[in-house]
Amino acid sequence: MWEVLVEVRLHPEIRDPEGVTVKRAANSLGFGSIKKVSVGKALRLEIDADSAEEAQSIAQDFCQSLLVNPVLNFAEISVLGASTELEDPELKKR
Amino acid sequence: MSKKIGVIQFPGTNCEYDVIKALELSGAIGEIIWHTQKNLFNFDALIIPGGFAHGDYLRPGAIARFSPVMEAVKEFAKQQGPILGICNGFQILTEAHLLPGALQKNVGLKFLCKKAIVEVVTKNSYLTSELKKNYLELPINHFAGSYVCSSSTLKELKDNDQIILRYQNNLNGSLASIAGICNKDRNVIGLMPHPERACNKITGELDGLNLFRSFINQL
Numbered sequence: 001m002w003e004v005l006v007e008v009r010l011h012p013e014i015r016d017p018e019g020v021t022v023k024r025a026a027n028s029l030g031f032g033s034i035k036k037v038s039v040g041k042a043l044r045l046e047i048d049a050d051s052a053e054e055a056q057s058i059a060q061d062f063c064q065s066l067l068v069n070p071v072l073n074f075a076e077i078s079v080l081g082a083s084t085e086l087e088d089p090e091l092k093k094r
Numbered sequence: 095m096s097k098k099i100g101v102i103q104f105p106g107t108n109c110e111y112d113v114i115k116a117l118e119l120s121g122a123i124g125e126i127i128w129h130t131q132k133n134l135f136n137f138d139a140l141i142i143p144g145g146f147a148h149g150d151y152l153r154p155g156a157i158a159r160f161s162p163v164m165e166a167v168k169e170f171a172k173q174q175g176p177i178l179g180i181c182n183g184f185q186i187l188t189e190a191h192l193l194p195g196a197l198q199k200n201v202g203l204k205f206l207c208k209k210a211i212v213e214v215v216t217k218n219s220y221l222t223s224e225l226k227k228n229y230l231e232l233p234i235n236h237f238a239g240s241y242v243c244s245s246s247t248l249k250e251l252k253d254n255d256q257i258i259l260r261y262q263n264n265l266n267g268s269l270a271s272i273a274g275i276c277n278k279d280r281n282v283i284g285l286m287p288h289p290e291r292a293c294n295k296i297t298g299e300l301d302g303l304n305l306f307r308s309f310i311n312q313l
Contacts, residue, residue, distance in 0.1 A: 014242060015267060017203040041152075066160070069153055069189060071196035071243060 002047045002055035003083035007076040008067055009040040043067065052079045097122040097313045100137040102167070102183075104129040104147035104158050109180065109290060113143045116290040120306040122313075129161040138313045139176040140167060142183030144235070144288060154182060154197065154238050155189035164190055176220055176313065177282045181236055184274075184284030193277055193284045194251070195243030201267025205237045209298065210287055211262040212273045219258050219276055220312035221283055221305050229262065230301035232287035239286040241268040241275075254278055259285055 010016050018039035026034040045062070049055040056079050063075040099117055101124045103110045114124035124141070127134065134140070147158035158164070171177055171192050179187040187193040200206055212230050214222050243251070248270060251257050259274035266286075274285030292302030 014198060015201060015240070017199050017201055017267075021203045066156060067152065069156065069196050071188075072153070072198060 001083045002049055002052060003080040004045045004047055004055055004059045005078045005080055006043045006045060006059055006063060006067060007040055007078075008043070008063075008073050009038065009076065010073050014072055040073070041067075046083055055079050097138040097310055098136060099124045099310075100127045100134055100140045101125065102127050102129065102140060102142045102163055104145070104161060104186075106147045106149050107143055107145035107182070109144035109182075109288065112288075112290040113141055113180070116293045116302065116306050117141075117310070119293050119303055120310045122306075122310045127163060129158070129163045132162050132166060134163075134166045134170055137170070137175070139178065139309070140170055142167075142177070142179040142186055143290070144181030144183060147182055147186060150182075150238075153185075153189070155186035158182075158186045159189040168192065171277075171282050174279060174281050176309070178221065178309065179282075179284040180290065181239070181286055181288060184286055185238065187282060187284045192282050193275060194247045195241055195269075195275070197238050197286070198240045198242050199238050200236070200240050200265070204265075206239065206265055207235045208233070208265075210234045210265065210273070212259045212287060213262055215257045215260050216255050218255055219280060219283060221274075221285075221309050222258060224308035224311060225304055227301070227304075230259075230305075231292065231299045232289055232301055233291045233298075234265075234287050235291075236266070236286055239266045239268070241270075241272040241286075243269060250278075251275060256280075258283065259287070 019037045023037040047055040059077045068075050101110050103126050117124035185197045188196050256276050260271045261273050264271040276283045289302030289305040
């Protein structure tokens with residue numbers, strides 16, 4: 001089992017109203033040094049694969065089919081390492 | 095004989111009965127199609143109504159695109175069947191690649207629920223061909239209605255007369271103020287405003303009813 005982090009981000013040319021709003025809030029709280037905020041989505045996947053490369057490739061295919069709309073976003077995939085976790089905590093209880 | 099329109103219902107769709115009422119007022123019959131249905135027979139047109147299909151999780155329309163009914167919807171589009179996507183329906187049609195571009199969160203991160211004045215950019219569409227007016231008053235009700243596409247897609251939309259409706263006051267920050275478009279074959283149309291909510295004098299203008307009547311009369 002491999003733990004994989006997928007970061008779904010907006011293309012730089014797509015307007016990011018969430019980023020603008022969070023940046024404004026940061027500045028109004030006194031974090032004046034924060035000059036830009038980009039909001040995306042992070043998903044942590046546990047993938048049953050034989051190697052890190054295979055896990056990466058499965059995550060890549062999944063991103064293309066569902067997680068990313070190429071008009072709006074792109075994904076950064078990082079294989080964090082081997083994981084011993086079961087995907088569903090309910091299963092562990094049994 | 096009255097035209098029969100399939101109105102697709104996903105978990106989270108919430109404008110389907112308003113659309114059926116609007117179809118009735120236009121002299122057609124609407125029939126609900128649950129999203130797990132795999133075959134569509136004997137429909138003159140399809141409508142994907144507004145709402146929050148599959149909770150809008152990930153992105154509006156991202157999961158709805160994979161509902162079993164969507165294969166049949168794509169086939170219907172391929173056979174040149176007329177398909178109309180309203181609000182969430184428009185978002186689903188872009189995610190399913192039946193319409194170009196995408197709908198991003200509104201500028202200013204505002205949920206917009208108000209009346210909008212939209213300009214009829216072209217009457218070369220089954221939705222607008224019978225309209226007498228050039229400006230319509232239609233309700234908008236959305237959080238992710240800001241239309242975006244690449245500059246090459248925008249050029250194509252303009253060159254092929256695919257922009258059907260445009261906001262007079264671009265509240266959601268749409269590219270080129272786009273409120274509604276069609277595909278190249280002109281049989282698939284998506285729009286963010288809700289014409290089904292402008293079909294009765296009690297709630298304002300009848301501009302939505304005129305859109306539905308034009309749509310039904312072309313079938």
